[in-house]
Amino acid sequence: MRQKFEVKMIYQTGTITATAGQTKIKGTGTRWKDNLSGISEGCPISYFINNVVYMNTVLSVNSDTEINLTYPVPVAASAAKYQIATFVLDSMSDGVRKMLANQQYIQYFLRNMDTWMTQDGIVEIKTPTGETVRLESIIALKKLIDGKFDKKGGTITGRVDADSVITASQLTARTPENSTVQMNPINSGPRIEHRINGGTWYTHTLPNATGTLMQVGDSGIGLKVSPPLLASVEDFTNAGIGFYLASDSATSGLKPLLATGSFHGSATVTRYNAGNSNCHALLIKNYGSDWLQIVRRGGAGSELESCLVWHSKNTTKDANGNLKAASPIIKVFADHIDLNDESEGVKLEKLGTGRYKLKGTLGMNSDASWGGIHGGLVVPNGINNLPLIWADFDVLPDGDIIIETRYRKHTLHPRLEAQRLMTYPEFLDENNIEREDYDYCDIPNGHWIDVRVNMPSDSIYNQKLAEAERLAKIEAELVAKEEAKRTAEEAEMAEQEAEEHKQDGLGDNCALL
Numbered sequence: 486m487r488q489k490f491e492v493k494m495i496y497q498t499g500t501i502t503a504t505a506g507q508t509k510i511k512g513t514g515t516r517w518k519d520n521l522s523g524i525s526e527g528c529p530i531s532y533f534i535n536n537v538v539y540m541n542t543v544l545s546v547n548s549d550t551e552i553n554l555t556y557p558v559p560v561a562a563s564a565a566k567y568q569i570a571t572f573v574l575d576s577m578s579d580g581v582r583k584m585l586a587n588q589q590y591i592q593y594f595l596r597n598m599d600t601w602m603t604q605d606g607i608v609e610i611k612t613p614t615g616e617t618v619r620l621e622s623i624i625a626l627k628k629l630i631d632g633k634f635d636k637k638g639g640t641i642t643g644r645v646d647a648d649s650v651i652t653a654s655q656l657t658a659r660t661p662e663n664s665t666v667q668m669n670p671i672n673s674g675p676r677i678e679h680r681i682n683g684g685t686w687y688t689h690t691l692p693n694a695t696g697t698l699m700q701v702g703d704s705g706i707g708l709k710v711s712p713p714l715l716a717s718v719e720d721f722t723n724a725g726i727g728f729y730l731a732s733d734s735a736t737s738g739l740k741p742l743l744a745t746g747s748f749h750g751s752a753t754v755t756r757y758n759a760g761n762s763n764c765h766a767l768l769i770k771n772y773g774s775d776w777l778q779i780v781r782r783g784g785a786g787s788e789l790e791s792c793l794v795w796h797s798k799n800t801t802k803d804a805n806g807n808l809k810a811a812s813p814i815i816k817v818f819a820d821h822i823d824l825n826d827e828s829e830g831v832k833l834e835k836l837g838t839g840r841y842k843l844k845g846t847l848g849m850n851s852d853a854s855w856g857g858i859h860g861g862l863v864v865p866n867g868i869n870n871l872p873l874i875w876a877d878f879d880v881l882p883d884g885d886i887i888i889e890t891r892y893r894k895h896t897l898h899p900r901l902e903a904q905r906l907m908t909y910p911e912f913l914d915e916n917n918i919e920r921e922d923y924d925y926c927d928i929p930n931g932h933w934i935d936v937r938v939n940m941p942s943d944s945i946y947n948q949k950l951a952e953a954e955r956l957a958k959i960e961a962e963l964v965a966k967e968e969a970k971r972t973a974e975e976a977e978m979a980e981q982e983a984e985e986h987k988q989d990g991l992g993d994n995c996a997l998l
Contacts, residue, residue, distance in 0.1 A: 496522050496569045501532060503558040503565070510558065512550040519549065521590070523571035532567040534560050543569065705729055711964045715752045718742065718780045719789060721764035724754050731768060732961035739768075742780055742791040746773060749957030762787070772953035774799040774812050774826060801825065803935045804865035810852065813946070817841055817888060817934045819911075819927040828938065830945040839890040839925035847884040847939040855937045862888075865932035868905050871895050873929055878936075886938065894922035 499514030510532075517524050528543045530552075539560075544553040597610045605624045611617050621629065657667040663683035669676050676690045691698075704727020705712030715729035719738030731752035733740040739748060750770040757763035766780040777794035793799075801811035813827030822833040822843070834842040849861035867873045875891040892912055897905065906912055906919060909929045914920050928934060940947060 494571055496524055496571055497567060500564040501562060501567050503562040505559065505561045506557050508544065508554045508557050510552055510554060512552070513564065516549045517546050517552055524569055529570045530554065530567060532562060532565050534562040534565050711960070712751070714964055714968050715754065715766065718766055720761050721754065721756065721782060722761045724764070726755055728753055730961065730964050734958060735961050735965045738789065742789065747954055749954065749961050771957045772950055798826070801935065803863040804933055805863065809855070813938055813940050815843060815936045815938060817928065817936055819930065827940060827946045839927055841888045843886040843888065843936065843938065846886055847941045848880040849878065849886065850937040850939050852937060861937045863935040865929065865934070867909070868901055873909065873932065874926065875923060876934055884941070886936070888934065888936065890926060890928055890934065891923045892920040892926040
Protein backbone atom coordinates (compact mmCIF):
# COMPACT_ATOMS: atom_id res chain seq x y z
CA MET A 486 0.00 0.00 0.00
CA ARG A 487 1.41 3.37 -0.99
CA GLN A 488 -0.20 6.79 -0.37
CA LYS A 489 0.96 9.93 -2.15
CA PHE A 490 1.20 12.86 0.25
CA GLU A 491 2.14 16.53 -0.18
CA VAL A 492 1.78 19.59 2.04
CA LYS A 493 -0.35 22.25 0.31
CA MET A 494 -0.25 26.00 1.02
CA ILE A 495 -3.88 26.45 -0.05
CA TYR A 496 -6.70 24.45 1.60
CA GLN A 497 -10.00 24.44 -0.29
CA THR A 498 -11.52 21.02 0.38
CA GLY A 499 -15.30 20.97 0.79
CA THR A 500 -17.71 23.95 0.97
CA ILE A 501 -18.89 26.43 3.64
CA THR A 502 -22.20 27.71 4.97
CA ALA A 503 -22.43 31.16 6.64
CA THR A 504 -25.10 33.38 8.22
CA ALA A 505 -25.03 37.11 7.46
CA GLY A 506 -23.70 39.14 10.39
CA GLN A 507 -22.15 36.10 12.13
CA THR A 508 -18.44 35.27 12.53
CA LYS A 509 -18.94 31.49 12.68
CA ILE A 510 -18.88 29.43 9.47
CA LYS A 511 -19.69 25.72 9.00
CA GLY A 512 -17.82 23.35 6.70
CA THR A 513 -19.03 20.34 4.71
CA GLY A 514 -16.42 17.71 3.76
CA THR A 515 -13.71 19.68 5.58
CA ARG A 516 -10.85 18.66 7.94
CA TRP A 517 -9.88 22.05 9.35
CA LYS A 518 -8.63 20.73 12.70
CA ASP A 519 -6.25 18.19 11.13
CA ASN A 520 -2.64 19.34 11.50
CA LEU A 521 -1.96 18.15 7.97
CA SER A 522 -4.37 20.81 6.75
CA GLY A 523 -2.14 23.49 8.29
CA ILE A 524 -4.98 25.87 9.31
CA SER A 525 -4.42 28.06 12.35
CA GLU A 526 -5.19 31.52 13.76
CA GLY A 527 -4.40 34.36 11.39
CA CYS A 528 -4.61 32.34 8.18
CA PRO A 529 -6.21 34.44 5.41
CA ILE A 530 -9.52 33.10 4.08
CA SER A 531 -11.46 34.13 0.98
CA TYR A 532 -14.95 32.91 0.07
CA PHE A 533 -16.98 33.28 -3.07
CA ILE A 534 -20.62 34.34 -2.53
CA ASN A 535 -22.96 35.50 -5.29
CA ASN A 536 -20.06 36.05 -7.67
CA VAL A 537 -18.31 38.27 -5.12
CA VAL A 538 -15.05 37.37 -3.35
CA TYR A 539 -14.93 38.35 0.33
CA MET A 540 -11.73 38.41 2.43
CA ASN A 541 -11.35 37.61 6.14
CA THR A 542 -8.95 35.94 8.60
CA VAL A 543 -9.22 32.92 10.87
CA LEU A 544 -9.73 33.84 14.51
CA SER A 545 -9.88 30.25 15.80
CA VAL A 546 -10.34 26.66 14.56
CA ASN A 547 -13.03 25.00 16.68
CA SER A 548 -13.26 21.65 14.85
CA ASP A 549 -12.87 20.00 11.47
CA THR A 550 -16.15 21.66 10.42
CA GLU A 551 -16.27 24.96 12.38
CA ILE A 552 -14.14 28.14 12.26
CA ASN A 553 -14.54 31.53 13.94
CA LEU A 554 -13.63 34.47 11.68
CA THR A 555 -12.22 37.80 12.78
CA TYR A 556 -15.02 39.78 11.11
CA PRO A 557 -18.70 39.00 10.57
CA VAL A 558 -19.77 37.59 7.21
CA PRO A 559 -21.57 40.36 5.28
CA VAL A 560 -23.99 38.06 3.40
CA ALA A 561 -25.39 34.57 3.90
CA ALA A 562 -23.79 31.66 2.03
CA SER A 563 -24.68 28.02 1.37
CA ALA A 564 -22.28 25.47 -0.16
CA ALA A 565 -19.96 28.28 -1.09
CA LYS A 566 -16.44 27.79 -2.37
CA TYR A 567 -13.56 29.07 -0.27
CA GLN A 568 -9.75 29.12 0.04
CA ILE A 569 -7.52 29.33 3.14
CA ALA A 570 -3.86 30.30 2.77
CA THR A 571 -2.18 28.00 5.30
CA PHE A 572 1.32 29.56 5.37
CA VAL A 573 3.76 31.78 3.63
CA LEU A 574 5.89 29.86 1.14
CA ASP A 575 9.54 29.26 2.16
CA SER A 576 9.06 30.98 5.51
CA MET A 577 10.14 29.55 8.86
CA SER A 578 6.59 28.54 9.61
CA ASP A 579 6.38 26.86 6.20
CA GLY A 580 9.37 24.67 7.01
CA VAL A 581 8.16 23.78 10.50
CA ARG A 582 4.70 22.94 9.19
CA LYS A 583 6.14 20.67 6.48
CA MET A 584 8.26 18.87 9.07
CA LEU A 585 5.28 18.35 11.35
CA ALA A 586 3.10 17.22 8.46
CA ASN A 587 5.72 14.72 7.31
CA GLN A 588 6.09 13.44 10.86
CA GLN A 589 2.35 12.95 11.12
CA TYR A 590 2.32 11.16 7.74
CA ILE A 591 5.06 8.81 8.99
CA GLN A 592 2.98 8.09 12.09
CA TYR A 593 -0.03 7.32 9.89
CA PHE A 594 2.11 5.02 7.77
CA LEU A 595 3.66 3.14 10.70
CA ARG A 596 0.31 2.77 12.45
CA ASN A 597 -1.29 1.42 9.27
CA MET A 598 1.62 -0.94 8.62
CA ASP A 599 1.36 -2.28 12.17
CA THR A 600 -2.36 -2.90 11.71
CA TRP A 601 -1.92 -4.49 8.28
CA MET A 602 0.94 -6.78 9.30
CA THR A 603 -0.15 -7.92 12.77
CA GLN A 604 -3.93 -8.25 12.65
CA ASP A 605 -5.90 -11.07 11.00
CA GLY A 606 -8.79 -10.95 8.57
CA ILE A 607 -10.14 -7.76 7.00
CA VAL A 608 -8.53 -4.63 8.53
CA GLU A 609 -9.38 -0.94 8.18
CA ILE A 610 -6.59 1.44 7.13
CA LYS A 611 -7.04 5.21 7.58
CA THR A 612 -5.17 7.36 5.06
CA PRO A 613 -3.77 10.86 5.72
CA THR A 614 -6.57 12.27 3.57
CA GLY A 615 -9.15 10.80 5.93
CA GLU A 616 -10.24 7.91 3.70
CA THR A 617 -10.85 4.48 5.25
CA VAL A 618 -9.77 1.46 3.21
CA ARG A 619 -10.73 -2.18 3.98
CA LEU A 620 -8.31 -4.87 2.84
CA GLU A 621 -6.97 -8.31 3.77
CA SER A 622 -4.14 -8.28 6.28
CA ILE A 623 -0.78 -9.92 5.58
CA ILE A 624 -1.84 -12.88 7.76
CA ALA A 625 -5.12 -13.22 5.86
CA LEU A 626 -3.34 -13.02 2.51
CA LYS A 627 -0.90 -15.72 3.60
CA LYS A 628 -3.79 -17.97 4.56
CA LEU A 629 -5.35 -17.40 1.16
CA ILE A 630 -2.11 -18.29 -0.60
CA ASP A 631 -1.10 -21.26 1.57
CA GLY A 632 -2.09 -24.61 0.01
CA LYS A 633 -3.05 -23.08 -3.31
CA PHE A 634 -2.12 -25.04 -6.43
CA ASP A 635 0.75 -23.56 -8.40
CA LYS A 636 -0.17 -23.09 -12.05
CA LYS A 637 3.27 -24.44 -12.95
CA GLY A 638 2.47 -27.77 -11.26
CA GLY A 639 2.43 -29.42 -7.87
CA THR A 640 0.62 -31.91 -5.67
CA ILE A 641 -3.04 -31.62 -4.69
CA THR A 642 -3.77 -33.33 -1.38
CA GLY A 643 -7.44 -32.45 -1.01
CA ARG A 644 -10.63 -32.71 -2.99
CA VAL A 645 -11.06 -30.59 -6.10
CA ASP A 646 -14.50 -29.70 -7.46
CA ALA A 647 -14.81 -28.37 -10.99
CA ASP A 648 -18.01 -26.99 -12.46
CA SER A 649 -16.52 -26.46 -15.90
CA VAL A 650 -14.22 -28.17 -18.39
CA ILE A 651 -10.80 -29.38 -17.26
CA THR A 652 -8.26 -29.51 -20.07
CA ALA A 653 -5.11 -31.59 -19.68
CA SER A 654 -2.77 -33.60 -21.88
CA GLN A 655 -3.07 -36.51 -19.43
CA LEU A 656 -5.04 -37.18 -16.24
CA THR A 657 -3.54 -39.48 -13.59
CA ALA A 658 -4.91 -40.79 -10.30
CA ARG A 659 -2.46 -42.52 -7.95
CA THR A 660 -2.63 -44.09 -4.49
CA PRO A 661 0.20 -43.95 -1.92
CA GLU A 662 0.98 -47.57 -2.87
CA ASN A 663 1.55 -46.41 -6.48
CA SER A 664 -1.56 -48.04 -7.89
CA THR A 665 -2.29 -45.80 -10.84
CA VAL A 666 -5.02 -45.07 -13.37
CA GLN A 667 -4.43 -42.57 -16.13
CA MET A 668 -6.32 -41.28 -19.15
CA ASN A 669 -4.09 -40.74 -22.15
CA PRO A 670 -5.67 -39.00 -25.19
CA ILE A 671 -2.96 -39.91 -27.70
CA ASN A 672 -3.55 -39.43 -31.42
CA SER A 673 -3.33 -43.13 -32.27
CA GLY A 674 -6.38 -43.74 -30.07
CA PRO A 675 -7.38 -42.55 -26.60
CA ARG A 676 -6.76 -45.12 -23.91
CA ILE A 677 -6.99 -45.85 -20.22
CA GLU A 678 -3.89 -47.31 -18.58
CA HIS A 679 -3.57 -48.81 -15.12
CA ARG A 680 -1.23 -50.72 -12.86
CA ILE A 681 -1.43 -52.17 -9.34
CA ASN A 682 1.17 -51.37 -6.66
CA GLY A 683 3.65 -50.05 -9.20
CA GLY A 684 3.51 -53.24 -11.26
CA THR A 685 2.95 -53.88 -14.95
CA TRP A 686 1.04 -51.30 -16.96
CA TYR A 687 -2.11 -52.52 -18.70
CA THR A 688 -3.62 -50.58 -21.59
CA HIS A 689 -7.30 -50.38 -22.59
CA THR A 690 -7.78 -48.60 -25.90
CA LEU A 691 -11.09 -46.81 -26.38
CA PRO A 692 -12.88 -47.57 -29.66
CA ASN A 693 -13.01 -44.88 -32.29
CA ALA A 694 -16.80 -44.97 -32.35
CA THR A 695 -19.79 -43.59 -30.50
CA GLY A 696 -21.55 -45.88 -28.03
CA THR A 697 -21.74 -47.18 -24.48
CA LEU A 698 -18.79 -49.19 -23.18
CA MET A 699 -19.75 -52.62 -21.84
CA GLN A 700 -18.96 -53.82 -18.36
CA VAL A 701 -18.52 -57.36 -17.10
CA GLY A 702 -22.05 -58.60 -16.56
CA ASP A 703 -23.71 -56.48 -19.23
CA SER A 704 -25.99 -58.83 -21.17
CA GLY A 705 -24.56 -61.62 -19.00
CA ILE A 706 -21.09 -61.50 -20.60
CA GLY A 707 -18.12 -62.42 -18.41
CA LEU A 708 -20.15 -63.22 -15.30
CA LYS A 709 -19.15 -65.97 -12.88
CA VAL A 710 -22.53 -65.78 -11.15
CA SER A 711 -26.12 -65.88 -12.37
CA PRO A 712 -26.74 -63.63 -15.39
CA PRO A 713 -29.69 -61.23 -15.59
CA LEU A 714 -33.17 -62.68 -15.93
CA LEU A 715 -34.82 -62.84 -19.34
CA ALA A 716 -38.07 -61.14 -18.43
CA SER A 717 -40.13 -62.29 -21.40
CA VAL A 718 -40.13 -64.30 -24.61
CA GLU A 719 -43.40 -62.69 -25.64
CA ASP A 720 -41.81 -59.26 -25.95
CA PHE A 721 -38.11 -59.01 -26.81
CA THR A 722 -38.14 -55.20 -27.06
CA ASN A 723 -35.99 -54.65 -23.96
CA ALA A 724 -33.84 -57.78 -24.33
CA GLY A 725 -30.41 -57.01 -25.74
CA ILE A 726 -28.27 -59.56 -27.52
CA GLY A 727 -26.58 -61.59 -24.80
CA PHE A 728 -26.83 -64.32 -22.19
CA TYR A 729 -29.62 -64.61 -19.64
CA LEU A 730 -31.23 -66.82 -17.04
CA ALA A 731 -34.68 -68.12 -17.99
CA SER A 732 -37.37 -69.88 -15.98
CA ASP A 733 -40.93 -70.91 -16.79
CA SER A 734 -41.94 -69.40 -13.42
CA ALA A 735 -40.28 -66.02 -14.04
CA THR A 736 -39.93 -65.58 -17.81
CA SER A 737 -43.24 -64.39 -19.18
CA GLY A 738 -44.69 -66.49 -22.00
CA LEU A 739 -42.20 -69.36 -21.71
CA LYS A 740 -44.29 -72.10 -20.10
CA PRO A 741 -46.85 -72.53 -22.94
CA LEU A 742 -44.01 -73.00 -25.43
CA LEU A 743 -42.28 -75.85 -23.62
CA ALA A 744 -42.21 -79.16 -25.42
CA THR A 745 -41.98 -81.09 -22.17
CA GLY A 746 -42.18 -80.39 -18.44
CA SER A 747 -40.78 -77.28 -16.81
CA PHE A 748 -37.78 -75.13 -17.69
CA HIS A 749 -35.01 -73.58 -15.61
CA GLY A 750 -31.80 -72.81 -17.43
CA SER A 751 -29.95 -70.30 -19.57
CA ALA A 752 -30.98 -68.39 -22.67
CA THR A 753 -28.97 -66.83 -25.48
CA VAL A 754 -30.81 -64.00 -27.23
CA THR A 755 -30.03 -62.87 -30.77
CA ARG A 756 -31.86 -60.41 -32.97
CA TYR A 757 -31.97 -59.26 -36.59
CA ASN A 758 -33.33 -55.80 -35.83
CA ALA A 759 -34.61 -53.64 -32.98
CA GLY A 760 -38.02 -53.99 -31.38
CA ASN A 761 -40.08 -57.14 -30.98
CA SER A 762 -39.57 -58.79 -34.36
CA ASN A 763 -36.98 -61.13 -35.84
CA CYS A 764 -35.72 -62.11 -32.39
CA HIS A 765 -34.57 -65.52 -31.20
CA ALA A 766 -33.81 -67.25 -27.91
CA LEU A 767 -31.75 -70.43 -27.63
CA LEU A 768 -32.84 -72.16 -24.40
CA ILE A 769 -30.53 -74.64 -22.64
CA LYS A 770 -32.11 -76.59 -19.80
CA ASN A 771 -30.30 -77.32 -16.52
CA TYR A 772 -31.69 -80.86 -16.27
CA GLY A 773 -33.54 -83.57 -18.18
CA SER A 774 -32.90 -84.97 -21.65
CA ASP A 775 -34.53 -82.16 -23.65
CA TRP A 776 -31.50 -79.94 -23.42
CA LEU A 777 -32.10 -77.53 -26.24
CA GLN A 778 -35.11 -75.55 -27.44
CA ILE A 779 -35.39 -72.53 -29.76
CA VAL A 780 -37.97 -69.75 -29.47
CA ARG A 781 -38.45 -67.40 -32.40
CA ARG A 782 -40.44 -64.26 -33.12
CA GLY A 783 -40.42 -63.62 -36.86
CA GLY A 784 -41.42 -60.47 -38.70
CA ALA A 785 -43.71 -57.81 -37.27
CA GLY A 786 -47.06 -59.26 -36.24
CA SER A 787 -45.95 -62.89 -36.54
CA GLU A 788 -46.76 -65.53 -33.95
CA LEU A 789 -44.25 -66.70 -31.38
CA GLU A 790 -42.85 -70.11 -32.40
CA SER A 791 -40.75 -72.75 -30.70
CA CYS A 792 -39.10 -76.03 -31.59
CA LEU A 793 -37.30 -78.76 -29.68
CA VAL A 794 -33.85 -79.69 -30.95
CA TRP A 795 -33.21 -83.42 -31.32
CA HIS A 796 -29.78 -84.59 -30.20
CA SER A 797 -27.98 -87.54 -28.68
CA LYS A 798 -29.65 -87.08 -25.30
CA ASN A 799 -33.27 -87.26 -26.45
CA THR A 800 -32.86 -89.57 -29.47
CA THR A 801 -31.31 -92.95 -30.11
CA LYS A 802 -30.16 -94.94 -33.09
CA ASP A 803 -32.29 -98.06 -33.05
CA ALA A 804 -31.09 -101.55 -33.86
CA ASN A 805 -31.22 -100.71 -37.55
CA GLY A 806 -29.50 -97.31 -37.40
CA ASN A 807 -32.68 -95.23 -37.54
CA LEU A 808 -32.89 -92.13 -35.36
CA LYS A 809 -35.82 -92.20 -32.94
CA ALA A 810 -37.02 -90.25 -29.95
CA ALA A 811 -35.64 -91.85 -26.84
CA SER A 812 -37.04 -91.46 -23.36
CA PRO A 813 -36.48 -93.88 -21.77
CA ILE A 814 -34.77 -96.53 -23.95
CA ILE A 815 -33.21 -99.88 -23.05
CA LYS A 816 -30.93 -101.71 -25.45
CA VAL A 817 -31.30 -105.43 -24.74
CA PHE A 818 -28.36 -107.60 -25.83
CA ALA A 819 -28.06 -111.36 -25.45
CA ASP A 820 -26.30 -111.10 -22.08
CA HIS A 821 -26.61 -107.50 -20.90
CA ILE A 822 -28.48 -104.22 -21.33
CA ASP A 823 -27.44 -100.64 -22.09
CA LEU A 824 -29.44 -97.90 -20.41
CA ASN A 825 -29.87 -94.22 -21.13
CA ASP A 826 -30.25 -91.56 -18.40
CA GLU A 827 -33.98 -92.01 -18.06
CA SER A 828 -33.91 -95.80 -17.78
CA GLU A 829 -31.20 -95.80 -15.10
CA GLY A 830 -31.86 -98.46 -12.46
CA VAL A 831 -33.44 -101.14 -14.70
CA LYS A 832 -31.99 -104.64 -14.21
CA LEU A 833 -31.80 -107.61 -16.62
CA GLU A 834 -32.53 -111.19 -15.65
CA LYS A 835 -31.81 -113.86 -18.29
CA LEU A 836 -34.58 -116.46 -17.92
CA GLY A 837 -33.36 -118.80 -20.63
CA THR A 838 -32.65 -118.95 -24.33
CA GLY A 839 -34.49 -116.07 -25.95
CA ARG A 840 -36.21 -115.05 -22.68
CA TYR A 841 -35.31 -111.83 -20.82
CA LYS A 842 -36.85 -110.07 -17.87
CA LEU A 843 -36.54 -106.28 -17.43
CA LYS A 844 -37.00 -105.39 -13.77
CA GLY A 845 -37.76 -101.92 -12.41
CA THR A 846 -39.94 -100.66 -15.26
CA LEU A 847 -43.60 -99.67 -15.41
CA GLY A 848 -44.54 -101.39 -18.65
CA MET A 849 -44.12 -100.28 -22.24
CA ASN A 850 -44.26 -96.68 -23.43
CA SER A 851 -47.32 -95.78 -25.51
CA ASP A 852 -45.49 -93.55 -28.01
CA ALA A 853 -47.21 -94.06 -31.38
CA SER A 854 -43.92 -93.69 -33.24
CA TRP A 855 -42.79 -96.86 -31.45
CA GLY A 856 -45.96 -98.81 -32.14
CA GLY A 857 -48.15 -97.51 -29.34
CA ILE A 858 -49.06 -99.42 -26.20
CA HIS A 859 -48.65 -102.73 -28.04
CA GLY A 860 -45.35 -101.75 -29.60
CA GLY A 861 -42.21 -100.29 -28.15
CA LEU A 862 -39.84 -102.87 -29.65
CA VAL A 863 -37.42 -102.51 -32.55
CA VAL A 864 -35.74 -105.70 -33.77
CA PRO A 865 -32.49 -105.79 -35.76
CA ASN A 866 -32.35 -106.46 -39.49
CA GLY A 867 -29.81 -108.53 -41.36
CA ILE A 868 -29.12 -109.56 -44.97
CA ASN A 869 -31.32 -107.71 -47.46
CA ASN A 870 -32.68 -105.71 -44.53
CA LEU A 871 -34.73 -108.69 -43.37
CA PRO A 872 -35.66 -108.91 -39.66
CA LEU A 873 -33.41 -111.36 -37.86
CA ILE A 874 -35.82 -112.42 -35.13
CA TRP A 875 -39.35 -112.27 -33.85
CA ALA A 876 -39.85 -110.32 -30.61
CA ASP A 877 -42.77 -110.32 -28.24
CA PHE A 878 -43.34 -109.03 -24.72
CA ASP A 879 -45.57 -109.43 -21.72
CA VAL A 880 -46.03 -106.81 -18.97
CA LEU A 881 -46.30 -108.31 -15.49
CA PRO A 882 -48.62 -106.85 -12.82
CA ASP A 883 -45.71 -105.13 -11.07
CA GLY A 884 -44.64 -103.41 -14.32
CA ASP A 885 -41.71 -105.69 -15.11
CA ILE A 886 -41.47 -106.84 -18.72
CA ILE A 887 -40.82 -110.31 -20.12
CA ILE A 888 -39.29 -110.20 -23.61
CA GLU A 889 -39.11 -113.28 -25.81
CA THR A 890 -37.03 -113.56 -28.98
CA ARG A 891 -37.56 -116.32 -31.58
CA TYR A 892 -35.92 -117.36 -34.80
CA ARG A 893 -37.37 -115.71 -37.90
CA LYS A 894 -36.89 -117.83 -40.98
CA HIS A 895 -36.86 -116.36 -44.49
CA THR A 896 -36.95 -117.98 -47.92
CA LEU A 897 -33.56 -117.11 -49.36
CA HIS A 898 -31.27 -118.28 -52.10
CA PRO A 899 -29.21 -121.19 -50.76
CA ARG A 900 -25.98 -119.16 -50.97
CA LEU A 901 -27.51 -116.27 -48.99
CA GLU A 902 -29.02 -118.72 -46.54
CA ALA A 903 -25.60 -120.28 -45.95
CA GLN A 904 -24.04 -116.85 -45.40
CA ARG A 905 -26.81 -115.99 -42.95
CA LEU A 906 -26.32 -119.11 -40.85
CA MET A 907 -22.54 -118.68 -40.86
CA THR A 908 -22.94 -115.08 -39.68
CA TYR A 909 -25.45 -115.88 -36.94
CA PRO A 910 -24.68 -119.18 -35.17
CA GLU A 911 -27.51 -118.36 -32.75
CA PHE A 912 -29.85 -119.62 -35.48
CA LEU A 913 -28.40 -123.19 -35.21
CA ASP A 914 -29.45 -125.68 -32.54
CA GLU A 915 -27.15 -127.82 -30.42
CA ASN A 916 -26.79 -130.25 -33.33
CA ASN A 917 -25.66 -127.44 -35.63
CA ILE A 918 -28.92 -127.65 -37.57
CA GLU A 919 -30.98 -124.57 -38.51
CA ARG A 920 -33.69 -123.87 -35.99
CA GLU A 921 -37.32 -124.11 -36.89
CA ASP A 922 -39.18 -120.89 -37.50
CA TYR A 923 -40.36 -119.32 -34.23
CA ASP A 924 -38.02 -121.42 -32.06
CA TYR A 925 -36.55 -119.58 -29.10
CA CYS A 926 -33.15 -118.07 -29.87
CA ASP A 927 -30.93 -115.46 -28.30
CA ILE A 928 -30.44 -112.02 -29.77
CA PRO A 929 -27.63 -112.36 -32.34
CA ASN A 930 -24.19 -111.26 -31.22
CA GLY A 931 -23.49 -107.60 -32.08
CA HIS A 932 -27.20 -106.80 -32.33
CA TRP A 933 -29.79 -105.65 -29.83
CA ILE A 934 -33.47 -104.97 -29.36
CA ASP A 935 -34.59 -101.41 -28.56
CA VAL A 936 -37.26 -101.31 -25.88
CA ARG A 937 -39.04 -98.08 -25.01
CA VAL A 938 -40.49 -98.33 -21.52
CA ASN A 939 -42.27 -96.33 -18.88
CA MET A 940 -40.43 -95.67 -15.62
CA PRO A 941 -41.91 -95.35 -12.12
CA SER A 942 -42.29 -91.84 -10.70
CA ASP A 943 -39.66 -92.69 -8.08
CA SER A 944 -37.08 -93.93 -10.58
CA ILE A 945 -33.50 -92.74 -10.15
CA TYR A 946 -33.82 -90.40 -13.11
CA ASN A 947 -37.17 -88.98 -11.99
CA GLN A 948 -35.80 -88.40 -8.49
CA LYS A 949 -32.76 -86.62 -9.91
CA LEU A 950 -34.98 -84.66 -12.26
CA ALA A 951 -37.34 -83.61 -9.45
CA GLU A 952 -34.44 -82.54 -7.23
CA ALA A 953 -32.75 -80.65 -10.07
CA GLU A 954 -36.03 -78.95 -10.91
CA ARG A 955 -36.60 -78.06 -7.25
CA LEU A 956 -33.13 -76.55 -6.90
CA ALA A 957 -33.42 -74.76 -10.23
CA LYS A 958 -36.75 -73.27 -9.17
CA ILE A 959 -35.23 -72.06 -5.88
CA GLU A 960 -32.28 -70.59 -7.78
CA ALA A 961 -34.62 -68.88 -10.24
CA GLU A 962 -36.61 -67.36 -7.38
CA LEU A 963 -33.40 -66.16 -5.70
CA VAL A 964 -32.17 -64.65 -8.95
CA ALA A 965 -35.50 -62.90 -9.45
CA LYS A 966 -35.26 -61.46 -5.92
CA GLU A 967 -31.64 -60.42 -6.48
CA GLU A 968 -32.62 -58.78 -9.76
CA ALA A 969 -35.38 -56.82 -8.03
CA LYS A 970 -33.00 -55.91 -5.18
CA ARG A 971 -30.29 -54.80 -7.60
CA THR A 972 -32.75 -52.66 -9.52
CA ALA A 973 -33.93 -51.03 -6.28
CA GLU A 974 -30.34 -50.45 -5.10
CA GLU A 975 -29.35 -48.88 -8.42
CA ALA A 976 -32.34 -46.55 -8.22
CA GLU A 977 -31.49 -45.65 -4.61
CA MET A 978 -27.83 -45.06 -5.51
CA ALA A 979 -28.82 -42.80 -8.39
CA GLU A 980 -31.08 -40.85 -6.04
CA GLN A 981 -28.28 -40.52 -3.45
CA GLU A 982 -25.80 -39.32 -6.08
CA ALA A 983 -28.30 -36.75 -7.29
CA GLU A 984 -28.80 -35.56 -3.70
CA GLU A 985 -25.02 -35.38 -3.10
CA HIS A 986 -24.57 -33.34 -6.27
CA LYS A 987 -27.34 -31.05 -5.08
CA GLN A 988 -25.72 -30.63 -1.65
CA ASP A 989 -22.31 -30.00 -3.21
CA GLY A 990 -23.79 -27.44 -5.56
CA LEU A 991 -22.82 -29.49 -8.60
CA GLY A 992 -24.88 -29.63 -11.76
CA ASP A 993 -25.45 -32.61 -14.05
CA ASN A 994 -22.46 -31.62 -16.19
CA CYS A 995 -20.05 -30.98 -13.30
CA ALA A 996 -16.89 -33.02 -12.83
CA LEU A 997 -15.76 -34.28 -9.41
CA LEU A 998 -12.04 -35.09 -9.17
